[in-house]
Amino acid sequence: MVTLSVVTPMFNERAAVDHFVARLRPVLDGLGVTYEVVAVDDGSSDGTVPRLLELRDGWDQLRVVKLRRNVGHQSALGAGLRAARGAYVVSIDADLQDPPEAIGEMLAKARDEDLDVVYGVRSDRSTDTPFKRKTAGVYYWLMRRLVGPWVSGQAGDFRLMSRPVVDTLNDLPEQQPVYRLVVPSLGFPSGEVTYVRAERVAGETKYPLGKMIKLSLDSVTSFSAAPLKIATWLGLVTFVICLGLVVSGLAAWAFGVVVPGWTSLYLAMLLLGAVQLICLGMLGEYVGRIYASTQSRPRYLVAFDTGEATGEVDVPLVTSGRA
Known part of the structure; x- marks a missing residue:
């Protein structure tokens, strides 16, 4: 060797x-x-x-x-x-x-x-x-x-x-x-x-x-997995913020300072966005792991290696990083 x-x-x-x-x-x-x-x-x-x-x-x-x-x-x-x-x-x-x-x-x-x-x-x-x-x-x-x-x-x-x-x-x-x-x-x-x-x-x-x-x-x-966890925590934080905005939205409706129909749309969009972020974060945790374990494309292809016994030949060596 x-x-x-x-x-x-x-x-x-x-x-x-x-x-x-x-x-x-x-x-x-x-x-x-x-x-x-x-x-x-x-x-x-x-x-x-x-x-x-x-x-x-x-x-x-x-x-x-x-x-x-x-x-x-x-x-x-x-x-x-x-x-x-x-x-x-x-x-x-x-x-x-x-x-x-x-x-x-x-x-x-x-x-x-x-x-x-x-x-x-x-x-x-x-x-x-x-x-x-x-x-x-x-x-x-x-x-x-x-x-x-x-x-x-x-x-x-x-x-x-x-x-x-x-x-x-x-x-x-x-x-x-x-x-x-x-x-x-x-x-x-x-x-x-x-x-x-x-x-x-x-x-x-x-x-x-x-x-x-x-x-x-x-x-x-x-x-x-920090980016995925950040997405999850971002969704949770957004959800908490939305709860506060829900209270303010209801208060605005109670005092009659909103356009009719605005409150329901406003609250629905806030809650939907928060829930989507939470779900995407949790889904991402699993998808990220599945994606990492199932990739099988070759990282590179070797055109030739002069160290081969036959000299400068076309060596179709495919390496995917798998054991």
Whole structure:
């Protein structure tokens, strides 16, 4: 078995690929262990795949896994985890904001302290914009409240995991996993390695505001029924408010300061709206659970994997996240 797999999701990273390889390869060659690099192309359109294939000609440890279309960072990461063969697996982005030089320290820590997970934790995010730091802080604060205190406030997707952790992740029935929350929720023995977050080496961020909002929504809906419970409580609160308005409506009718017929319509609409919200909230509790358990569409399709024995062939690998 390969000792170490490095999984790198890539989407339109042509400008960063050469810089990434120039930093990563010397680090891995100097570890003295067998390794592979699994570069997962998430439907790039800027020449990322052709460049990776060129680099592979002079680097046998580089595998290129091309997905048929863009499926998002977390699903692309999941494809890489399923393809990885190492006893330990590191996930890292190609933008070099997370330093490849920390991989050796992570591997040594996992071995010396018998850990299954080693998180890369940002000790300094001064290279990020104030808006990015603020929104990230709000996101992790919310996740710690909803998911649990074990979620690190400064750990993203730069981490090392043992084979048991990766196998567990691959067996989970999650359709929209958020690995920065899933991994700590499993409870495997873990440690941390701190580093200073750097600026993106080239290209544009792959997490603009829209994708950050989507990640937040996926995080909340994957780990908490809070939105559904909020709907239920909103209905209950509205119902209580409606009771007060019922009294005021009856008083207005008693004093004759309303248009004939207005009171009955007013009260009916208020009560109906409150009851509908309560019922929708309760129904949502059940529908949400049924929906999560019955999704069976594949998260991604692999066009080819150069690590297959037959080379660059069309590999119709379908993964739905089911055990």
